Amino acid sequence: MAFESLSGKLQEVFKKLRGKGKLSEKDIKDAMREVKVALLEADVNFKVVKDFINAVTEKALGQEVMESLTPAQQVIKIVNEELTSLMGSTQSWLNLGNKIPAVIMMVGLQGSGKTTACGKLANLLKKQGKNPMLVACDVIRPAAIKQLQVVGSNVNVPVFTMGDKTNPVDIAKASIDYAKSHNMDVVIIDTAGRLHIDDELMEELINIKKVVNPDEILLVVDAMTGQDAVNVASSFNERLDITGVILTKLDGDTRGGAALSIKAVTQKPIKYIGTGEKLSDIEPFYPDRMASRILGMGDVLTLIEKA
Amino acid sequence: LKTRDNLTSKIDNIVGFGRKINEELLEELEEILILADVGVNTTSAIIEGIRQKVKERKVSDASMLKELLAEEVYEILQKDVEPFALTSPMVILVVGVNGVGKTTTIGKLANLYKKEGKKVMLVAGDTFRAAAIDQLEIWAERVNCPIIKHQEGSDPASVIFDGIQAAKARGIDVLICDTAGRLHNKKNLMEELRKIRKVIDREYPEAKVETLLVLDATTGQNAIQQAKIFKEVSNITGIVLTKLDGTAKGGIIVAIKAELGIPIRYIGIGEEIEDLQVFDAKSFVSAIFE
């Protein structure tokens, strides 16, 4: 397992000094080089890694590690703690405010998992006794509306659509009126996938935001995303001032370093994670587990809890 | 493409001002490659290759760096690659993880082959995802080619079996099979894919089979694992790299070619039917580095 490999590499680094007692600055530097490679292999953004390593090196140079008998474990512990704290606190709830209906808007790149996440959130809300409605604002992808309708019927939630010939901004606006007159208390808007550099389509999102005044704008990001995650997240955040992130496809074996990059550049909380294609496959985000995962310790904690 | 200009100008930045090729410069180049998702291992190998060439050829001017880099990457991408041959009859099985662009790519490929005068037919092998069949049907209409489909929830191997029989009966040149997105670490789904692959080999031995793995250019190092396992299960013969119209550089394909030897066949550069290009190592590399 990857954890063994980082842990093993650090042991290797520190083996040479057995008997020598104390760690030198060079020992720490060597150890940090291994940590750096581990983070890069986990797809944490290069620049984020650089800053992180600098910060951790400073900490690790403190007295305790230097004199520790198990320096490799000490270093991993410090790295893990720092990573966890960077990842933020657990914030897996939706801020739905006071107005009725509350509005949630889903945005993101093509194929990231927005439509599926709409269904998952609707499912969660319904279980909490809410009366949610889905809104089909993707008029671009072939069969996107049909997909949302299937998703909606699977969780037994109505889907508002005006077909694919109406402007998404108008659809969004009309959906709010419809929700008001039909006793719906939460509106979840599915939007078409788009590139963060597509000005025209980004403008469309800004206009939807203007007419629906959303309580939550959630950026849906594929956990397998590489170095570009920072550009994607910062562009969406700059234009829309997102309120949070949903990280999808974490049922794969990706280390998911994008989580750290996104948090570092947007400072917005990761609220939920997607862990499968089924509409019940959504879980709260735990910063400590994500940190362990990025370092390659796998989902040991999750497994322990489930057992 | 915008993204490539970016990378080029970044390299131009570091090689300007009459600099020499030295360790500092190579370190900056390393950063650029890692930011393009080339990965730590392959980046190290490329840098080492450049170091060798610098020594052998006794070059030192930084202006040579771009050329050396292009040469290194081109060597990796082009090594032992036979050109993609469209023959008849042929089955193209399209596989990959969720949401990478499989169904869209199939629409684009069908359009391309049809324009080359081939009789093309699609098979709706994704019987799982909501409205996946409807989505492929829309593409079949756009391209104006026949499609074989079963109901949502039915066995994917059996719809592909039917597709093969129909292709034989109607004298189809190229049969393109869609499959449901699946993560490579899902054992049962990968077994299902193995079974699909077996059905094709058994039922259509006279056809040439190409299995294309679709990769999203924004994907990071996990793509290597995807390629490894999909190759093992379904004998991948080529890669399609999609979403290159974004800002991601898709450098992961260099790592995959270097480590697994799988050639890149096509690139996707948008959501429209024409947004597909035949991959050409030379122009790919030169678009990035020149």
Ligand SMILES: Nc1nc2c(ncn2[C@@H]2O[C@H](COP(=O)(O)OP(=O)(O)OP(=O)(O)O)[C@@H](O)[C@H]2O)c(=O)[nH]1
């Ligand atoms: N394994 C897994 N698959 C997921 C998850 N979330 C979504 N998917 C799959 O990812 C693919 C894309 O999901 P969609 O919900 O259609 O993504 P989208 O962002 O709406 O896509 P576009 O509308 O085309 O931009 C589908 O095959 C989903 O089943 C997840 O958490 N795990």
Ligand SMILES: Nc1nc2c(ncn2[C@@H]2O[C@H](COP(=O)(O)OP(=O)(O)OP(=O)(O)O)[C@@H](O)[C@H]2O)c(=O)[nH]1
């Ligand atoms: N910008 C861009 N978007 C693309 C490209 N190729 C596909 N897409 C979009 O990516 C999203 C997912 O594409 P699909 O073809 O449905 O992907 P898939 O792999 O079949 O997805 P599943 O069947 O759910 O696993 C859609 O919104 C497509 O329009 C591309 O080259 N560039």
Ligand SMILES: [Mg+2]
């Ligand atoms: Mg969608």
Ligand SMILES: [Mg+2]
């Ligand atoms: Mg598909």
